[in-house]
Amino acid sequence: MKKSSSQIVVLYWHRTDLRLHDSPALEAALALKPSVFIPVWTWDPHYVYRARVGPNRWKFLMECQSDLSKSYTKLNAKQKLWVVREAPQTVLPKLWEKWGITHLVFEKDTDAYARERDSAVIQMAEKAGVEVVTRMGRTLFDPDELVRKNGGKPTMSMSQVERAMEKIDGGKPARPVETPQSVPDPWKDDQMNLSDLDHEMADSNPDLNAEHRANEDRQYDEIMGPNKDFGVPTLEEIGIDPSSVQAPHRGGESAALKELSQFIADEEYIATFEKPKTSPAAFEPQSTTLLSPHLHFGSLSVRKFWWDVQDVMERRKKAKKQNAGPPANLPGQLLFRDMYFAAQAAVGAPFARVEGNSVVRFIDWHLQSKLVQSEEKKNKKHRKGTEKGDENILPARDYELDSSEAEEWFQRWKTGRTGFPWIDALMRQLITEGWIHHLGRHSVACFLTRGGCYISWERGAEVFEEYLIDHETACNAGNWMWLSCTAFFAQFYRCYSPIAFGKKWDPNGDLIRRYVPELAKFDKKYIYEPWKAPIADQKKWGCRVTNDDKDTASGKGGPQVYPKPMFDFDERRQFCLDKMKAAYDVGLYGNDKKVLNGEWKELFGEDGNERTDEPEKKKRKTSS
DNA sequence: AATCAGGTTGGTGTC
DNA sequence: CGACACCAACCTGAT
Numbered sequence A: 001m002k003k004s005s006s007q008i009v010v011l012y013w014h015r016t017d018l019r020l021h022d023s024p025a026l027e028a029a030l031a032l033k034p035s036v037f038i039p040v041w042t043w044d045p046h047y048v049y050r051a052r053v054g055p056n057r058w059k060f061l062m063e064c065q066s067d068l069s070k071s072y073t074k075l076n077a078k079q080k081l082w083v084v085r086e087a088p089q090t091v092l093p094k095l096w097e098k099w100g101i102t103h104l105v106f107e108k109d110t111d112a113y114a115r116e117r118d119s120a121v122i123q124m125a126e127k128a129g130v131e132v133v134t135r136m137g138r139t140l141f142d143p144d145e146l147v148r149k150n151g152g153k154p155t156m157s158m159s160q161v162e163r164a165m166e167k168i169d170g171g172k173p174a175r176p177v178e179t180p181q182s183v184p185d186p187w188k189d190d191q192m193n194l195s196d197l198d199h200e201m202a203d204s205n206p207d208l209n210a211e212h213r214a215n216e217d218r219q220y221d222e223i224m225g226p227n228k229d230f231g232v233p234t235l236e237e238i239g240i241d242p243s244s245v246q247a248p249h250r251g252g253e254s255a256a257l258k259e260l261s262q263f264i265a266d267e268e269y270i271a272t273f274e275k276p277k278t279s280p281a282a283f284e285p286q287s288t289t290l291l292s293p294h295l296h297f298g299s300l301s302v303r304k305f306w307w308d309v310q311d312v313m314e315r316r317k318k319a320k321k322q323n324a325g326p327p328a329n330l331p332g333q334l335l336f337r338d339m340y341f342a343a344q345a346a347v348g349a350p351f352a353r354v355e356g357n358s359v360v361r362f363i364d365w366h367l368q369s370k371l372v373q374s375e376e377k378k379n380k381k382h383r384k385g386t387e388k389g390d391e392n393i394l395p396a397r398d399y400e401l402d403s404s405e406a407e408e409w410f411q412r413w414k415t416g417r418t419g420f421p422w423i424d425a426l427m428r429q430l431i432t433e434g435w436i437h438h439l440g441r442h443s444v445a446c447f448l449t450r451g452g453c454y455i456s457w458e459r460g461a462e463v464f465e466e467y468l469i470d471h472e473t474a475c476n477a478g479n480w481m482w483l484s485c486t487a488f489f490a491q492f493y494r495c496y497s498p499i500a501f502g503k504k505w506d507p508n509g510d511l512i513r514r515y516v517p518e519l520a521k522f523d524k525k526y527i528y529e530p531w532k533a534p535i536a537d538q539k540k541w542g543c544r545v546t547n548d549d550k551d552t553a554s555g556k557g558g559p560q561v562y563p564k565p566m567f568d569f570d571e572r573r574q575f576c577l578d579k580m581k582a583a584y585d586v587g588l589y590g591n592d593k594k595v596l597n598g599e600w601k602e603l604f605g606e607d608g609n610e611r612t613d614e615p616e617k618k619k620r621k622t623s624s
Numbered sequence B: 001a002a003t004c005a006g007g008t009t010g011g012t013g014t015c
Numbered sequence C: 001c002g003a004c005a006c007c008a009a010c011c012t013g014a015t
Helices: A024-031 A045-050 A055-075 A088-098 A112-127 A143-149 A158-166 A253-265 A267-272 A292-297 A302-318 A330-347 A372-382 A404-414 A421-433 A438-448 A457-467 A473-483 A500-505 A510-515 A535-540 A569-586 A599-603
Strands: A009-013 A036-042 A082-084 A103-107 A131-135 A543-546 A560-563
Touching: A009 A024, A009 A088, A024 A103, A024 A131, A036 A088, A055 A253, A055 A292, A088 A112, A103 A112, A112 A131, A143 A158, A143 A330, A158 A330, A253 A267, A253 A292, A253 A302, A267 A302, A302 A330, A330 A473, A404 A421, A404 A438, A404 A457, A421 A438, A421 A457, A421 A500, A421 A510, A438 A457, A438 A473, A438 A500, A457 A473, A535 A543
Parallel strands: A009 A036, A009 A103, A036 A082, A103 A131, A543 A560
Antiparallel strands: none
16 A cells, blocks of 8 residues: 555554544544544454453443444444454554554553553554554543552552542543544545455464353454454354353443433432442342443443533532432542552552562462462473563463362352352352442452452452453452452451341342242242251242252252352351451562562461461561 | 541441 | 441551
8 A cells, every 4th residue: 555645544443442422532533634544443362362251241342343333334334343353463563554554543551461562562653654642531530640640659549549630630530522423434445455464363272261162263264354344253253152141231332322321311310329328139220320341341431421420410519419429429439440440550460460469468368379470481481472571461370279178169159059149149140141239249259258268369350350241450350359358458357248248238139039040939038048948948949958069050850959058157257357367467468579489388377277476577668 | 656537338236 | 227336456547
């Protein structure tokens, strides 16, 4: 493609911004007045094979892409979202050569992998003489800016975030920008065609999502897709059986804006919203807005969300109606997201794990991640295709099988067979629908870590990464650290009970009846503790509570069975409390030398029940 | 330096 | 059903 000196050809790279409304980056791209405009999505093998993504999130992503593509076509019949099936690091240089690109524009992303990827891309673009334009747009405030205003340190509390944001533009996020009413043409079809391009096949080994693929995986066979039309991939194309997708949640900017406007119309709901007072057990309708998946994929702008809510609350304030205050209210909830983004932006890749993480407390959990530092060194020679910076991107993490009992508990937690109906209902809701209420996440996360199993939060975070349609690395890791009392939160004596907590919200056990149907007929007296029901009642209600958990919920032929609880919760609660206190006394953090070289073991008791007498250190030293 | 209040959302028991 | 004290006791940040 010949470049004419005056022509402006813009490649707009969609990633975390599957929308047209309130996109500062898209606005900047169109402000260049391009004569040719090509909005692309690069179908990145890193996300496809190295991130954990279950069927529900694939579907949601595809719906976001299809909706955006249709919206482009509505603005310009020649336009769509051009999906290119290759890694951005290899395909973008080919694209700007092939299409004579003069400007590359995208939304800034401070996620650890994104930074690695984007800096590589920017470097290549500059070398090729392609001008790069980026704009912040994913969060209320630029995470890097929040960090700077927080003295360069990760934001570890809401008060820090509030103080930092006060120093930025009067403490309020930017107002949404205009939605474009038109977009320029792409090249003509024959010029867009990439058939002659040298197509680099994706490395599908290891494929962290292999277990979800029922059919052959041919998604990378053709760079423009099987129909050579740059189409949005389908579930079938990526090897997933569409019938395995059960989430009722629909993706796409159109759906997001409609849902938001419905909530905004209910001013009473918006103004009196208080997160701790929303029910984790509610379904149809759910008690919260469920807009988080849209924030993740950028099908809804968080600043539009914030300002629409803010405007309602201002109106109500003038009308002298009582509003709920932050952080429990909706703007406060959105600010929490920014806190996690800014904390991650300051810490980098280790934020999502224990190893090398300066903000996470080290606890002697079961099933800890194996250290990659040493593994990495050992295998370096044998690993081919290891790109620079790969050590910052941690795909499949192996973990220490230090306890077969803990491993069994983990598997039972993961599959919703713990014998605690409240926990099992939530886990099954997570697996089938990809979404559970925030307090439900608290409940199951506390149970897996400091309030039951004493298993590493990293195991839980991986399961959430796989199944949540709203999974966001910064928020997921941040919340897991919060709930496991290893960062952000330290009151480990406040422990969620798998029985009392659910009962408080849902005394009839409706959530359990829906997601653990084998218990549907149990009287509400026993629904949270079915093992206490008399045998005669268990028979009458059609489900035996038994130690044999193998056939749980099979329901084929014989009578239904449900497992007895896998441990005595009160006993485990006390055990965890004692262990947490001991681990806090030891006082190690994820980046301490003794964590990295394994010496931590000497500081914790041998049998896992007691600790050595001398605390390592009482006060934490902050680096310079 | 020592103390105290506050921290998104615990559980239990009483009024 | 809501508000409150108490349980036992972590941290940070302000004074």
